[in-house]
Amino acid sequence: MSYLPSGLPIPVPENDGLDKPYWDAARKGELLVQRCKGCGTFQWGPEWICHKCLSFDMDWHKVSGKGRIYSWERPWHPVHPALKGYGPYIVVLVELLDAGNVRMLGNLLGDPQQGVRIGAGVQAVFEPHDNEKPPFTLVQWKLA
Amino acid sequence: MSKRTLRGKVAVAGVGETPYYRHGKAPVSEFKLALQAILAACEDAGIDPRRIDGFASYSNDRNDPSRLAAALGLPALRFSNMNWGGGGGGGSAATGNAVAAVACGMANCVVVFRALAQGQFQRFGAAPPGGTATGEAALNAPYGVMSPAQRYAMRAMRFLHENRIEPSAQRAIALASYHHAQANPRAVMHGRPLTAEAYDSSRWIVEPWRLFDCCQENDGAAALIVVPAEEARDFRQPPAYLLGSAQGSEYRNGARGHNAPLYATSSFTTVAPQLYDMAGVKPADVDVVQSYENFTGGVLMSLVEHGFFKAEQANEFLTPENLTAPAGKLPLNTSGGNLAECYMHGLELQVEAVRQLRGQSTAQVPDAEVSMVISGPMVTPVSSMILGTEAVL
Numbered sequence: 124m125s126y127l128p129s130g131l132p133i134p135v136p137e138n139d140g141l142d143k144p145y146w147d148a149a150r151k152g153e154l155l156v157q158r159c160k161g162c163g164t165f166q167w168g169p170e171w172i173c174h175k176c177l178s179f180d181m182d183w184h185k186v187s188g189k190g191r192i193y194s195w196e197r198p199w200h201p202v203h204p205a206l207k208g209y210g211p212y213i214v215v216l217v218e219l220l221d222a223g224n225v226r227m228l229g230n231l232l233g234d235p236q237q238g239v240r241i242g243a244g245v246q247a248v249f250e251p252h253d254n255e256k257p258p259f260t261l262v263q264w265k266l267a
Numbered sequence: 268m269s270k271r272t273l274r275g276k277v278a279v280a281g282v283g284e285t286p287y288y289r290h291g292k293a294p295v296s297e298f299k300l301a302l303q304a305i306l307a308a309c310e311d312a313g314i315d316p317r318r319i320d321g322f323a324s325y326s327n328d329r330n331d332p333s334r335l336a337a338a339l340g341l342p343a344l345r346f347s348n349m350n351w352g353g354g355g356g357g358g359s360a361a362t363g364n365a366v367a368a369v370a371c372g373m374a375n376c377v378v379v380f381r382a383l384a385q386g387q388f389q390r391f392g393a394a395p396p397g398g399t400a401t402g403e404a405a406l407n408a409p410y411g412v413m414s415p416a417q418r419y420a421m422r423a424m425r426f427l428h429e430n431r432i433e434p435s436a437q438r439a440i441a442l443a444s445y446h447h448a449q450a451n452p453r454a455v456m457h458g459r460p461l462t463a464e465a466y467d468s469s470r471w472i473v474e475p476w477r478l479f480d481c482c483q484e485n486d487g488a489a490a491l492i493v494v495p496a497e498e499a500r501d502f503r504q505p506p507a508y509l510l511g512s513a514q515g516s517e518y519r520n521g522a523r524g525h526n527a528p529l530y531a532t533s534s535f536t537t538v539a540p541q542l543y544d545m546a547g548v549k550p551a552d553v554d555v556v557q558s559y560e561n562f563t564g565g566v567l568m569s570l571v572e573h574g575f576f577k578a579e580q581a582n583e584f585l586t587p588e589n590l591t592a593p594a595g596k597l598p599l600n601t602s603g604g605n606l607a608e609c610y611m612h613g614l615e616l617q618v619e620a621v622r623q624l625r626g627q628s629t630a631q632v633p634d635a636e637v638s639m640v641i642s643g644p645m646v647t648p649v650s651s652m653i654l655g656t657e658a659v660l
Contacts, residue, residue, distance in 0.1 A: 127409075127410070127411050130396075131408060131409055131411065132394075132398050132399055132400035132404065132405075132408040132409060132413075133398075133399045133400065133409070134399070134400050134401070134405035134406075134408070134409050135399045135400070135401055135405065136401070136405075137401045137402050137405075138401070141402075142402070142405070146405075167523075167524055167526055168403065168406055168522070168523030168524035168526065169523070170523065174519060174522070193425065193530070194421040194422070194424045194425040194428070194530070194531075195421060195424060196417065196420035196421050196424055196473050196474055196475070197471070197473065197474040198411055198412075198416075198417050198420075198472075198473040198474075199470065199471040199472060199473065199474070200416075200470070200471070200472040200473065202392060202393050202394050202413050202414040202417070203393075203394040203396065203411070203413055204396045205396070206411060211471070211474075212411055214410055214411065214412055214417070214421070216421050216425075216525050216530075225526060226524065226525050226526050226530075227406075227524065228406060228407065228410055228412065228524060228525055229410055230410050230411070241424075241425070241428050259409075261409055261410070
């Protein structure tokens with residue numbers, strides 16, 4: 124059971140393969156972010172170069188999925204046909220505590236009308252969409 | 268070496284608009300709207316359209332300069348310019364680019380324009396059905412983050428949280444636009460006043476924004492004509508001189524997946540100081556401001572970042588009284604702006620900024636001499652500009 128109804132755009136890796144390791148790992152229940160082999164800086168979203176030291180030698184680093192809510196929103200108005208008659212839902216922006224506080228976006232699982240507190244601890248969970256073509260897995264968030 | 272600047276070198280000599288329509292309601296094609304606005308600006312300036320020798324626009328406007336030049340029978344096209352970036356962030360930048368071209372002699376009479384007929388193309392506020400998402404979109408769309416409101420609400424939410432800003436601050440911005448639109452017969456929301464109670468009871472689009480925090484979507488077109496300062500007195504209308512122009516965004520604003528280090532920003536923290544430096548004025552010198560309302564929270568942050576008040580003063584400063592002409596401390600969006608006049612992608616704000624300097628606004632600020640436009644908060648690049656009368660040169 125996914126948090127949002129099916130029919131939303133399906134995420135696929137970029138043609139140049141930049142973010143393929145992230146999406147492949149999510150299928151296996153692992154959360155990866157980029158980390159520079161040269162200077163150790165964490166980076167998200169994916170990019171071909173380390174913004175800090177300008178090395179092209181970027182690596183993928185497995186993280187625990189422990190996070191903290193940095194900001195959030197609650198969409199009510201459906202802008203996509205798949206969301207007609209659905210909603211509201213909650214989107215959170217999460218800082219990853221063991222990855223240099225890079226931020227990831229996702230839905231906050233649970234009651235869509237719950238109060239949301241900036242600073243609250245959250246944990247990544249994996250939401251497989253096995254029947255989509257192609258199948259994919261989303262990283263979602265639950266209160267820790 | 269003297270300081271390199273655009274200050275006082277170029278002026279807006281003409282402005283033009285089509286009638287403004289609700290989205291999908293334009294009775295003519297988008298290209299015809301563009302032509303109508305350009306011809307209206309020529310009429311306003313009192314020039315033969317064949318004097319035009321350049322075009323500048325933004326946000327991938329579909330009406331390209333070569334087709335316009337051919338349609339208008341221009342003897343020579345000398346300047347064609349598109350400012351990168353979606354949204355309205357490039358509005359003042361487009362004018363800045365046109366001014367730069369005129370100032371350095373690349374062209375002599377440049378049109379800045381924007382035309383939109385969203386009913387004839389994809390609407391900004393609705394996502395196309397189905398399909399796939401890659402890159403930045405893959406990190407957003409599967410989570411239900413697709414429209415501009417959904418894309419930027421979290422920036423504003425963080426800013427409101429950090430600075431303990433009350434809902435009344437955003438509300439005052441919406442009320443000011445609707446108030447001014449009631450005096451403006453061109454405004455799509457003319458005759459449809461907004462009360463605080465109606466605002467408070469309006470539906471959520473995406474928290475923290477209600478219906479009236481969000482811009483309209485409209486059809487129409489607007490245009491400005493810029494000419495060298497030494498010729499500016501020869502036109503039908505009093506000139507509005509460009510004092511300053513700046514565009515861009517701060518450190519890593521465009522980092523993907525909402526990873527801008529300074530997230531709670533309208534993107535003007537480095538742009539606004541450049542603007543004031545070129546214009547040679549301070550916030551206190553600005554008589555009237557047109558600040559692009561994609562969403563009221565973006566206006567709030569823009570005004571803070573342009574130095575009109577500090578974030579912690581937002582609750583006391585942002586009241587309808589302070590924001591309305593003629594007597595408010597900072598008259599804001601005096602035509603009704605994107606919220607209540609027309610979402611002409613912010614170019615209507617530039618037209619209004621010129622009107623204020625000519626004394627032709629329907630919500631005139633007495634003796635306005637320094638007039639600011641802020642374009643497209645929260646996107647990147649953003650831009651802003653300051654215009655002035657001859658008296659402040």
